[in-house]
Amino acid sequence: MTLLVGTEPAQARRVSFIRDAEIEDTIRLFGTPLFAVAGLEPSAVRVFLVKDSSLNAFVAGGQKIFINTGLLIASDDANQVIGVMAHETGHITGGHLxxxxxxxxxxxxxxxxxxxxxxxxxxxxxxxxxxxxxxxxxxxxxxxxxxxSRVQESSADQAALSILEQTGQSARGMLAFFDK
Structure with a gap:
């Protein structure tokens, strides 16, 4: 499956997705408490796995989080992925898009x-x-x-720290991943 993603037509790029039920279920388990604490309806947030080797995740189209496979591969543990998801959730709740x-x-x-x-x-x-x-x-x-953009990133970081704290999860994973 492919999709054109970008903020403007000139920035649109072709994105290829992968489908893997086990990874998708795990990501959904990671995300559900984050989304709920952030005041989002967990079932309304869609998470897509992007076939891309770069260390990136982003929000587009409202409540859609896109996570690159490169990010998953480079993550040392689940806490790093959860931290990135909390950060992206911060972008959604902040209305940054x-x-x-x-x-x-x-x-x-x-x-x-x-x-x-x-x-x-x-x-x-x-x-x-x-x-x-x-x-x-x-x-x-x-x-x-x-x-x-820097203000948005800082705001998403602050939201992520709050979300992680409210769900009883450590922010160490997020901090460690952002050092990569």
Whole structure:
């Protein structure tokens, strides 16, 4: 099974899934208490296994968590997978996916405005100033979006710590995995 995933059509990429009943059942057992404590209906959260060797997990399409097989393979124990799932649950409860769309739209608007102003300066005979406006405006937009992303990641980490504590699980696995 494949799916196109991304925040914008230009970022869409083909994703291949694997199906394994034993792994899916285990992941569901790990996730159910996390989702419940986070105020989510456990049966509404869908977890997909992505055939990808990179150490990654992400949220897309609302309450859908995607876990790469590379993450599962690289995990030393269940606590590391549970920690990552708690982190991704933090993204869901924080509404980060919807807010990321807004932040991306804002950064794109800033870049477009910088390009328009830079092009106007270039047309007015100020080519170097125009280039500087474009480069500077784009840089500011990128930094703004990256700052927003760091805030989201920190928020998801804090939510994960709370979720793990409320379910009586150690955060050591999450911390150890994030050091990888």
């Amino acid at each position: 919807a807010r990321t769309q807004d932040a991306l739209r804002d950064a794109t608007a800033q870049s477009i405005m910088a390009f328009v102003l830079g092009a106007a300066a270039a047309v007015a005979g100020q080519g170097q100033a125009g280039s500087a406006i474009i480069a500077g405006g784009t840089h500011v937009a990128q930094r703004s979006f990256l700052k927003y």
